[in-house]
Amino acid sequence: MFEISGFDTAGAVSLKRLSLAAALKKARALVEDGCWDVQIVDPTGRVYSWFEEQAA
Numbered sequence: 001m002f003e004i005s006g007f008d009t010a011g012a013v014s015l016k017r018l019s020l021a022a023a024l025k026k027a028r029a030l031v032e033d034g035c036w037d038v039q040i041v042d043p044t045g046r047v048y049s050w051f052e053e054q055a056a
Helices: 020-032 051-055
Strands: 002-008 011-017 036-041
Touching: 002 020, 011 020, 020 036
Parallel strands: none
Antiparallel strands: 002 011, 002 036
16 A cells, blocks of 8 residues: 655545555645645555656
């Protein structure tokens, strides 16, 4: 399970997706919607955050 986390004006956002592709898609959508500090953590603990620059 891939965990997506970040913040929006209402507070913390925490979601889960089954695949990296689905997690990346949702994370990019969150960034485009104005969320910040968005990151993905994979099942091994690796953190992905490089996609934020690509979505901007």
